[in-house]
Amino acid sequence: MEFATLLHRYRKATGLTQEKLAGKAGVSVAAIGALERGVRRFPRSETVNALAYAMGLTADERKAFAESARRQTVPAIRPSAESAAPPVPRQLPLPDPSFTGRTADLATLQTALTSGTGVAIIAITGMGGAGKTTIAVKAAHAVAAEYPDGQAYLDLHGYGPDPLSPLEALNYLLRAFGLSGADVPVQVDEAAARLRSQLAGRRALILLDNARDAAQVEALLPGTGRSAVLITSRHELAGMPTAQVLRLGLLSAAEGLDLLRATVGATRVDRELEAAQEIVEACGLLPLALKISAGRLATRLQWPLTHLAGLLRDERRRLDQLEDQELGVRASFDVSIDDLAAGGSDREQRAAAAFALFGVPDGPDLTVEVAARLLDCDEHVATDALEDLCNLHLVESLAPRRYRLHDLLRVYARERAQASIGPAEQAAAVNRVLDLYASAAWQSTELGFPRSGRLPWYRAQPPIVNGGPKYDDMGSALSWLDGQRHHLLALTSQAVRMGGVPAMAILRLVIGLHPFYATRGHWLDCLRIERTALEVAAEDPRGEAHVRSDLGLVLYDLARAGAGHPDDSIAELHRSRELFESVDDLVGEALALANLSHVLDLNGDYQQAIDAGEQSLTIYRKLDDGPGQAIAYINIGNSQGKLRRTQAQRSAYDEAIAISTRYDAQHHLGIALLGSGVAYQLAGDFEMSLDHLHQATTKFEALSDQLSLAEALDELGLTYRLSGNLESSITHLDKALTISTHYDDGQRHYLILTHLADSLEASGDHTTAAERRTQATDITKGRG
Known part of the structure; x- marks a missing residue:
C-alpha cells in the first residue's frame, strides 16, 4: 500500500487533523499535505518515525508504514495500452461563486488559452490578495472544454515554509497524467523529459498556483503540442520570456460594489450605497479585503453597512477588521515579507527591512531620493530595495525613480514599523x-x-x-x-x-x-505649512519672525482671492518686525518692512507703503545691501505710480534696475523690469514697455519663477493688444494661461482669461472669446 494512503488512514483513525499532527510530529502542515496527496512519495526515515510516534502506531503498523515509504526496487506491473485508457485528470478547484468584474482580464486569459497553435504559457502576477488564483480558476473552467485530455491543478506552495521542489511537482503531474510506480523518474531532467513526452500528443491544461519563481516551474512546462500552462505568482517571474504575463491590478470602484452585492445582496448594498462606497475605498479595491468584508456582512444580517464602514475608518485597526483566521489581508502580506526576509541574500533581507521604513513617512508615494534618506544609504541600494519589493508587488512603480505603496500595504508597513522600529x-x-x-x-x-x-x-x-x-x-x-x-x-x-x-x-x-x-x-499649501511651523517656532524668535513675515505675504494673497482679511496679513508683518527688533536683527527688520510696504501698496495704503519702503531703504543702506535697496525702490516705485507721481515712480524704477544690474541680482532685476514695463505701458510708451517686459520674461524663465513669468507674459499680451498687434497678444496670453493653469496666485488666472478674451474678441474669434469669459466668470463664482 502506498505511503500516502497509509498516512491518511492512520491519521484519520487517531482523530488528528493535519495541523494537530504537524504540531505533535514537528513536521510542517504543508509537508503532511504533500505526503497525503502523494506529491512526496518517499519521505526521509526521520520524518516517517516522527509521524509514526505522533500517531501512536503499533509495531506492526510502524513496520508497514516504514516499508511503504521505501523506494521499490522491482518495477510494478503496468497495464498494457489496450487494457487501460490514459487517465484524464479533472482537478480544477470550484470557481468562486462571488467572482465579479475583471471582464477585460478574463477575456485576455481566455483568448490566450484558446487562440494559439502551440504551447500556451500564461503567468498571472500581482500583489497578495489581488485574486490571482480566483481569476485563474475562473478562466480555466471557462476553457476546460478546449482541453479534453485533462486539467491538472497543483499548488506549488511557493510562499510557504515548505515549497514543492521541481521533482515533487513533476512526480505529481506525471502521476496525474497516467504514470505510476517505477515509471516515474527520480531525476529532475528525466522527469521533465517524461512529462514533455506525456503531453506532446495531448491537449491538456495545467494550473500551477503560487509559483515562487521561474526556477520552480521551468521543468514543468510542455515542449510541444497544444497544451497550456497557467501560472500564478506574486513575483514577476523574470527569466520566462516565452510566457504571456497578465499583471493583475486592483478592482475598479464599480467592480468592488458589485462584489459586495454578489455576497451581501444588491438591496442591502444599494440601500446604504454611501457606506458601501466607503467600505470599498477602505479595502483599497483589493479583492481579498472586499471578500472578507462582504463575508462579515453576509453572516451579520443585523449589521448596517455604516457600522462596518466605521470600523474600517480607523486606520490603526483596519487590518484587524480584515482578518479571517489565516486568510486575512495581514496574513497575506506577511507571507510576502516573511518570504523575502528569509531569503538567502543580504539584498533580500535589506529589502524586507526597508519595507517597514517605507511605511513611516506620510505621503502618497516615494522617490528614490526619499527612499535613500529613509534608509540612510546611497541611491543604488535604495533602488535595489524598491525594485525587489516591486518584483513582489509590495510596491508599485509609477514612473522611473518613483514608487507607491497600495493603501493597505501602507497601513501594513506602518504596523511593521511600529512593531520593529x-x-x-x-x-x-x-x-x-x-x-x-x-x-x-x-x-x-x-x-x-x-x-x-x-x-x-x-x-x-x-x-x-x-x-x-x-x-x-x-x-x-x-x-x-x-x-x-x-x-x-x-x-x-x-x-x-x-x-x-x-x-x-x-x-x-x-x-x-x-x-x-x-x-x-x-x-494654501504655504499657509498650512507655515501655521504648522508656528507650533514649534517659539524656541527660536528669529525663525518665528521669518515664518510670520512669510505668513503675512500669504495671508494677503489669499485675502485678494477672497479668503481672509488684509488686516490679518498686516498684523503678522508688524509682529514679525517686532520679533526681529527684539533680537537686533536688522536684516530681518528690513525684510519685514519691505514685505509690509508691498502689502500696504496692494491694500491701497500708498503713502503708508512708501513710508515703510523708505524705512526699509534706510536700513538696507546702513547694511550696504544693494539688492535690498533695489527691492525697497521697487516697492516705492509701485506706490508712487499709483499716486500718479510719474517722475518719482520712474526714478525709483531706474534706481532699482541700476542697482540690480550692478549686483547681478537677476530676480530683483526681473521684478524691477516688470514694474517698469507696466509703467511704460500705462504711459503709452509701448516700445519701452515691450522691451522691459521681454527682458523680465527672460529673467523669470531662467529662474523658473512661474508666477512672475505668467504675470510678465500677461502684461506683454496686454501691451501687444494696446499697440495693435493682436497675433502676438494672443500668443503671449496663451502661454500665460498655460502656466497659470498649473501655477496660480488666485488672481492672475482670472486676469489672463479676461485679457485673452478681449484680444480674441478684437481678432474676430468671438466663440473662443466667449469660452474664455465663461471660464473667468466660473473663477469668480468659485470664490463665492
Missing part, C-alpha cells in the same frame, strides 16, 4: 527626509536669490549633513520640489505630531520653502 529611529528617518527637502529648498534660494534676507538665518544653523542631490541652477531644484509638493505639508505635519524631530529641522524646511511657494503660487 523604535520611535527615535522613526523620528531620525523623518528628520533625514526633512533635511533632503530643506537642502533642495535652500539650494534654490542660494542659486536664485543669493542675497536673500533669509540666508543669514539659514547659515547660522548647523549645516545639513546629507541633503541628497546637488543642483546646478534654481530651476532644477524647484522642479524637483514640484514633484514633492504633496509630501511637503504631510511630512511637516507628521514631524510636528510625532515628537523627536528637532524644531529647528522643521523651521529650516518651512522657511526655506517660501521662495518655492512664492514662485508657484501655491498659497
Whole structure:
C-alpha cells in the first residue's frame, strides 16, 4: 500500500487533523499535505518515525508504514495500452461563486488559452490578495472544454515554509497524467523529459498556483503540442520570456460594489450605497479585503453597512477588521515579507527591512531620493530595495525613480514599523527626509536669490549633513520640489505630531520653502505649512519672525482671492518686525518692512507703503545691501505710480534696475523690469514697455519663477493688444494661461482669461472669446 494512503488512514483513525499532527510530529502542515496527496512519495526515515510516534502506531503498523515509504526496487506491473485508457485528470478547484468584474482580464486569459497553435504559457502576477488564483480558476473552467485530455491543478506552495521542489511537482503531474510506480523518474531532467513526452500528443491544461519563481516551474512546462500552462505568482517571474504575463491590478470602484452585492445582496448594498462606497475605498479595491468584508456582512444580517464602514475608518485597526483566521489581508502580506526576509541574500533581507521604513513617512508615494534618506544609504541600494519589493508587488512603480505603496500595504508597513522600529529611529528617518527637502529648498534660494534676507538665518544653523542631490541652477531644484509638493505639508505635519524631530529641522524646511511657494503660487499649501511651523517656532524668535513675515505675504494673497482679511496679513508683518527688533536683527527688520510696504501698496495704503519702503531703504543702506535697496525702490516705485507721481515712480524704477544690474541680482532685476514695463505701458510708451517686459520674461524663465513669468507674459499680451498687434497678444496670453493653469496666485488666472478674451474678441474669434469669459466668470463664482 502506498505511503500516502497509509498516512491518511492512520491519521484519520487517531482523530488528528493535519495541523494537530504537524504540531505533535514537528513536521510542517504543508509537508503532511504533500505526503497525503502523494506529491512526496518517499519521505526521509526521520520524518516517517516522527509521524509514526505522533500517531501512536503499533509495531506492526510502524513496520508497514516504514516499508511503504521505501523506494521499490522491482518495477510494478503496468497495464498494457489496450487494457487501460490514459487517465484524464479533472482537478480544477470550484470557481468562486462571488467572482465579479475583471471582464477585460478574463477575456485576455481566455483568448490566450484558446487562440494559439502551440504551447500556451500564461503567468498571472500581482500583489497578495489581488485574486490571482480566483481569476485563474475562473478562466480555466471557462476553457476546460478546449482541453479534453485533462486539467491538472497543483499548488506549488511557493510562499510557504515548505515549497514543492521541481521533482515533487513533476512526480505529481506525471502521476496525474497516467504514470505510476517505477515509471516515474527520480531525476529532475528525466522527469521533465517524461512529462514533455506525456503531453506532446495531448491537449491538456495545467494550473500551477503560487509559483515562487521561474526556477520552480521551468521543468514543468510542455515542449510541444497544444497544451497550456497557467501560472500564478506574486513575483514577476523574470527569466520566462516565452510566457504571456497578465499583471493583475486592483478592482475598479464599480467592480468592488458589485462584489459586495454578489455576497451581501444588491438591496442591502444599494440601500446604504454611501457606506458601501466607503467600505470599498477602505479595502483599497483589493479583492481579498472586499471578500472578507462582504463575508462579515453576509453572516451579520443585523449589521448596517455604516457600522462596518466605521470600523474600517480607523486606520490603526483596519487590518484587524480584515482578518479571517489565516486568510486575512495581514496574513497575506506577511507571507510576502516573511518570504523575502528569509531569503538567502543580504539584498533580500535589506529589502524586507526597508519595507517597514517605507511605511513611516506620510505621503502618497516615494522617490528614490526619499527612499535613500529613509534608509540612510546611497541611491543604488535604495533602488535595489524598491525594485525587489516591486518584483513582489509590495510596491508599485509609477514612473522611473518613483514608487507607491497600495493603501493597505501602507497601513501594513506602518504596523511593521511600529512593531520593529523604535520611535527615535522613526523620528531620525523623518528628520533625514526633512533635511533632503530643506537642502533642495535652500539650494534654490542660494542659486536664485543669493542675497536673500533669509540666508543669514539659514547659515547660522548647523549645516545639513546629507541633503541628497546637488543642483546646478534654481530651476532644477524647484522642479524637483514640484514633484514633492504633496509630501511637503504631510511630512511637516507628521514631524510636528510625532515628537523627536528637532524644531529647528522643521523651521529650516518651512522657511526655506517660501521662495518655492512664492514662485508657484501655491498659497494654501504655504499657509498650512507655515501655521504648522508656528507650533514649534517659539524656541527660536528669529525663525518665528521669518515664518510670520512669510505668513503675512500669504495671508494677503489669499485675502485678494477672497479668503481672509488684509488686516490679518498686516498684523503678522508688524509682529514679525517686532520679533526681529527684539533680537537686533536688522536684516530681518528690513525684510519685514519691505514685505509690509508691498502689502500696504496692494491694500491701497500708498503713502503708508512708501513710508515703510523708505524705512526699509534706510536700513538696507546702513547694511550696504544693494539688492535690498533695489527691492525697497521697487516697492516705492509701485506706490508712487499709483499716486500718479510719474517722475518719482520712474526714478525709483531706474534706481532699482541700476542697482540690480550692478549686483547681478537677476530676480530683483526681473521684478524691477516688470514694474517698469507696466509703467511704460500705462504711459503709452509701448516700445519701452515691450522691451522691459521681454527682458523680465527672460529673467523669470531662467529662474523658473512661474508666477512672475505668467504675470510678465500677461502684461506683454496686454501691451501687444494696446499697440495693435493682436497675433502676438494672443500668443503671449496663451502661454500665460498655460502656466497659470498649473501655477496660480488666485488672481492672475482670472486676469489672463479676461485679457485673452478681449484680444480674441478684437481678432474676430468671438466663440473662443466667449469660452474664455465663461471660464473667468466660473473663477469668480468659485470664490463665492
